[in-house]
Amino acid sequence: MTDLLSASDDALARAVFNSDGLLPAVIQQWDTGEVLMLGWMNREALRRTLSEGRVTFWSRSRQEFWRKGDTSGHAQYVKSAALDCDADTLLVQADQVGAACHTGARTCFDGRGIDVVTGTRPEAEAAADPTSTDPASADEPKD
């Protein structure tokens, strides 16, 4: 338990928040891989999410904590979480009860597709091992 608390404390200390004190949290259904929604967390919302087994956001519009499901019953149970390479984005794998979206849709993106021009990787790239990396990747700056 000491190790667990230490790990969360480390994440809380490392997490990078924007000028409003928030970071974006991507919530993904742990078993299907669906991206359910993106919400925002301040440090306390992050602490609660990492320690309570339930996802808590900070509501920007209402300026209050928002534990998902307390009003709707559509809770998000935390399965795992990760901070990205520069620690300014959180990914939460969760078990979503019912609808993630306040509209009643399963995800906040359902039925909201945009017509786009699609792209396809050149055959040479497709033939290469997609998991391979090359030294040049380290040269690409992040964000």
Add this chain to the structure above:
Amino acid sequence: MTDLLSASDDALARAVFNSDGLLPAVIQQWDTGEVLMLGWMNREALRRTLSEGRVTFWSRSRQEFWRKGDTSGHAQYVKSAALDCDADTLLVQADQVGAACHTGARTCFDGRGIDVVTGTRPEAEAAADPTSTDPASADEPKD
């Protein structure tokens, strides 16, 4: 073609950007469901992403457009895109060549898991139809 351009134009008009003129874009591998990374787009980066078949971000640190893969070769080919329910977050399903992360990792979250307290839905909820919605869901404010 006219319809396609109109649909993109509509998305560009509807998209909601923050006070810095940016919106978060979640990039997901279209076939495996992996969440690869989160980047930021201004309106022009969004326009390019929707119309060029390749993902383009706005680099906050360098203050310049950043078409993923131009330096590293690790391009993101757009398969589909959606704006969320309040049009302030983009989800892009893409085909990632090689590593999404500038560190050379496949995703920006790989190996960056945090020890968390996990949660499990009560049995009664688990037994219910997970796709069902109830009227209360409409009462839950978004963000």
